[in-house]
Amino acid sequence: MTEISHHIPQSVLTAYVSGSLARPFALVVAAHISICEDCRAELAAHEAVGGALLDDFDPIMVSDDLRDRVFAGLDDDIVEPAPVKGTAVYPAPVMELLNGKAPKWRSLGPGAKQCILEAGEAGSVRLLQIAPGFEVPDHTHGGLELTLVLQGAFKDEGGRFARGDVEVADDDVEHTPRAEMGEPCICLAATDAPLEFKGLMPRLLQPLFRI
C-alpha cells in the first residue's frame, strides 16, 4: 500500500455513510476506500455512529409473519455472486462498472483520453488518461469534481496527486493539473455537473456551441 496524502474529506465521508451522497461521488469514495486503509477505518468509525443510533432507535413491533418469512429464507440455497475483484490499477467498484473488462478509451484531444463509466442526472463519472507532460483538459464547468488518481501522478496548485490521492475541485478554484513524466496518469473523475463535452470537439469551440 503506497502512502496516500490526500483523502476523502470528512463531510463527503459522512454523506456517503448516510447515503445522501450523489452516486458519482459515492463511486469515488468506494474506489478510494478500496485502496486506503485510513479511510476504511474512518468509514467504519462513522458506521459505528450509525450503528449506535440504530441500536438506540425506538423499536416498532414487527409481525410474526415477517419473522416467519425471514426464517423460511434461511435455508434457501442462495449463492451470492462472487464479488468483482479490483486490479492493480482499477479498484473493484470501477471494475464493476467496466464489467470486468479493460476500458474503451476515446480521444479527448492531444494527450488525453476518456472512458465514460456513467452519465446521468446525478452527474457523471469517467476515467481520464493523460499522457506524460500533458495538461488534464479543463472539464469542470460548474459543480464539483472529485478526482481519484489510479495510476501515475499529476501536479497542480493544490500539490502532487499520486495513486490513491483524491483532489476536490470546484469551479472557483483555478487549477491546471499536468501529468508527471513517467507512465500515463489515469484518474477516476466524478462531477455532479452535466458532462460538457464529449468526443473530439475542440475546447475553443465549446463556448460557441454551449455544449
Next chain:
Amino acid sequence: MLHGLRKLDMLETDHSLSEDAQTASRTLAQSFGIWKADERVSVTSTTKTSFSEQTEWMLKVRDQRCKTSFGALFDHFAPRLRGMLMKNGFGAAQADDVVQDVMLSVWRKAASFNPERAEVSGWIFQIARNRQIDVIRKERRPVPEELAMPESTDVDGEQVLGVEQETAKLRSAIARLNPEQRELVEKAYLGEFTHSEIRDQTGLPLGTIKSRIRLGLERLRHELKGER
C-alpha cells in the same frame, strides 16, 4: 431525501481533516462538552472480559450457523430497523421488505463479519443503509471492495473488547447529546444534512474508535501476509 453535496459544503470542508481528525474531533467535542480531556486514546486497557451479547450471537451465527442466536439478533434489530426505516419515510410494507432483506443478508453475509473491525450494530447499519439506497434509487450502490477474511476464525479477544469499549464510549457520548444535537447527528447519519450540521456532528469521539479499527485492519493485513 437524497441529494448531492452542495458547493458550499465542500468549499468550507477541511480537505486534510483525516490527518488531524483526532485533534479536530476533540476540539469540536470539547465545545460540545461530550469529550473530556482525560478520555485519551486508550487501546490497551480493557476491563471487561467477555464479549457483548450481540457479538456472541453474531459469532455463533457466523461460525456455527446458529438459528437461535440469529433469532435473538432478529428480535433485537428487526424492530429497530423498522423504526429507523419508517422514520426515514418508508411505508410499513416497504419497510418490512427492507427489514426482511437486511436480516437475510445478516445471515448470508455473516462470513464477512469481523468483530475486530466493527461492532454488530455498525455492521448491520451499513447493510441496511446500502439496501435502503438500492431500493430508493433502484440500482446497486457502489461499495468498497471487501477485504479478504483470514482462514482462521480465531478472534483477538483484546481487540474485539477494545472495539466494543470504543463503541460504548461513542454510545455514551451520543446519550449525552442534548435533543437538538441529537437531532443533528441523526439527520447527518440517517439522511439529510446541511453544512453546519456536518461540522457539528464530527464532535463525536471518532478518533479513538478509528485507531481501534485501524489496529484490527493492521492485524488482518499481517495475518494475510503470514498465510501466503
